[in-house]
Amino acid sequence: MRNFTRSRELFAEALNYIPGGVNSPVRAFRAVGGQPFFAERAKGARVWDVDGNEYIDYVGTWGPAILGHAHPPIIRAIQKAAEHGTSFGIPNALEVRMARLIREAVPSVQKVRMCNSGTEACMSAIRLARGFTKRDKIIKFDGCYHGHTDSLLVKAGSGALTFGNPDSAGVPASFTQHTIVLPFNDVDAVKAAFAANPDQVGGIILEPVPGNAGLYLPKPGYLEALREITQSDGALLIFDEVMTGFRLAFGGAQQRFGIIPDLSCFGKIIGGGLPVGAFGGRAEIMDCLAPLGPVYQAGTLSGNPLAMAAGITALEELQGGNVYCQLEERAQQLEEGMHLAAKRAGVPVQFNACGSMFCGYFTDKPVHNLSDAMHSDRARFAKFFHSMLEQGVYLAPSQFEAGFISAAHSADDIDKTVAAAAEAMKGL
Numbered sequence: 001m002r003n004f005t006r007s008r009e010l011f012a013e014a015l016n017y018i019p020g021g022v023n024s025p026v027r028a029f030r031a032v033g034g035q036p037f038f039a040e041r042a043k044g045a046r047v048w049d050v051d052g053n054e055y056i057d058y059v060g061t062w063g064p065a066i067l068g069h070a071h072p073p074i075i076r077a078i079q080k081a082a083e084h085g086t087s088f089g090i091p092n093a094l095e096v097r098m099a100r101l102i103r104e105a106v107p108s109v110q111k112v113r114m115c116n117s118g119t120e121a122c123m124s125a126i127r128l129a130r131g132f133t134k135r136d137k138i139i140k141f142d143g144c145y146h147g148h149t150d151s152l153l154v155k156a157g158s159g160a161l162t163f164g165n166p167d168s169a170g171v172p173a174s175f176t177q178h179t180i181v182l183p184f185n186d187v188d189a190v191k192a193a194f195a196a197n198p199d200q201v202g203g204i205i206l207e208p209v210p211g212n213a214g215l216y217l218p219k220p221g222y223l224e225a226l227r228e229i230t231q232s233d234g235a236l237l238i239f240d241e242v243m244t245g246f247r248l249a250f251g252g253a254q255q256r257f258g259i260i261p262d263l264s265c266f267g268k269i270i271g272g273g274l275p276v277g278a279f280g281g282r283a284e285i286m287d288c289l290a291p292l293g294p295v296y297q298a299g300t301l302s303g304n305p306l307a308m309a310a311g312i313t314a315l316e317e318l319q320g321g322n323v324y325c326q327l328e329e330r331a332q333q334l335e336e337g338m339h340l341a342a343k344r345a346g347v348p349v350q351f352n353a354c355g356s357m358f359c360g361y362f363t364d365k366p367v368h369n370l371s372d373a374m375h376s377d378r379a380r381f382a383k384f385f386h387s388m389l390e391q392g393v394y395l396a397p398s399q400f401e402a403g404f405i406s407a408a409h410s411a412d413d414i415d416k417t418v419a420a421a422a423e424a425m426k427g428l
């Protein structure tokens with residue numbers, strides 16, 4: 001058995017000063033039981049805890065660490081930038097370079113504004129869509145998470161789902177009255193919502209590949225239908241690519257699936273491990289933002305030089321696409337290994353994968369939306385999670401989270417993971 005003495009001490013102390021002992025709810029391990037370990041350091045595909053335990057990490061700080069933890073070029077870029085000052089609140093050249101990089105990678109983004117988190121990016125994109133279209137209603141999908149903004153915190157997957165209270169206390173009903181929540185992968189539901197709300201829907205926001213209720217894929221033709229419906233109605237299509245951007249392809253899910261949204265939200269990978277968000281899209285829409293237009297949005301630390309330096313280095317390393325080929329290979333190796341392990345153990349698992357994102361649901365039925373995902377056996381997942389952890393593999397501590405493969409995961413790491421999974425499944 002692994003020793004967690006120091007982690008237990010730290011958690012006990014943390015509980016005195018930090019609500020639930022954590023600064024983001026899912027970290028508390030409530031969905032799988034037990035207590036979280038505390039990280040000491042991370043490098044490449046590995047994390048070490050304060051008791052010296054080593055893990056192969058598939059959380060990757062929830063997505064950003066696509067090049068592996070403490071990637072040397074990123075660390076050097078942050079050090080170099082820090083020598084010149086950690087924040088200016090004055091325009092700087094790094095912001096221009098970052099904007100150009102995003103624009104080159106994602107053709108639908110003609111102009112982009114940097115902010116400090118994915119939450120801010122989605123919140124601002126929604127405000128902008130409403131301001132541009134002069135319509136109040138927004139459509140979102142159940143199981144899609146767009147950060148913890150009031151109007152979007154309805155059936156929001158991830159942490160909220162894990163705790164069984166999809167709506168948060170403290171959000172007045174009047175704040176979400178303009179949010180229409182529909183099931184994912186159901187075109188007829190979207191058509192019906194537009195028919196019931198003529199000339200009132202400002203936009204649809206979605207994760208093009210939802211990764212905050214586990215992971216499921218858009219059915220063929222679904223994203224195309226959303227593009228067509230919004231376009232003919234005059235509503236905006238907003239892709240929340242905070243997780244999928246620079247992950248499913250250099251140009252994100254929109255490149256992978258060949259869809260051109262009006263607005264896109266980014267975060268995670270574009271910060272290279274530092275706190276960053278961004279939203280961008282058609283110039284005519286983006287020019288509605290202050291100081292050019294009437295939609296207000298601002299940020300003291302937006303375009304922060306350390307975050308820009310880290311993010312630029314990450315994006316430059318990802319440019320060219322070789323990293324993505326390797327990620328796809330590793331993902332396929334993992335998928336095949338998991339299928340075989342589950343089959344041999346006789347455990348029903350739906351292993352969904354897209355690019356370097358994956359989720360194994362413990363259910364015998366395919367998972368295409370939130371209600372399918374809710375059929376998975378969460379007690380079984382919790383048992384699986386703890387067995388994997390004991391064997392030195394760190395998966396996200398909830399059935400409703402995606403796993404991430406990084407460029408630092410070797411074929412040998414994947415083999416070890418599959419072997420651990422085979423062992424874990426024997427005991428389920």
Ligand SMILES: *Cc1c(COP(=O)(O)O)cnc(C)c1O
Nearest residue numbers: 117118119145146147242243267
């Ligand atoms: C993580 C995430 C967010 C929120 O980003 P934060 O940086 O945690 O605020 C929004 N949308 C999606 C799709 C995400 O995965």
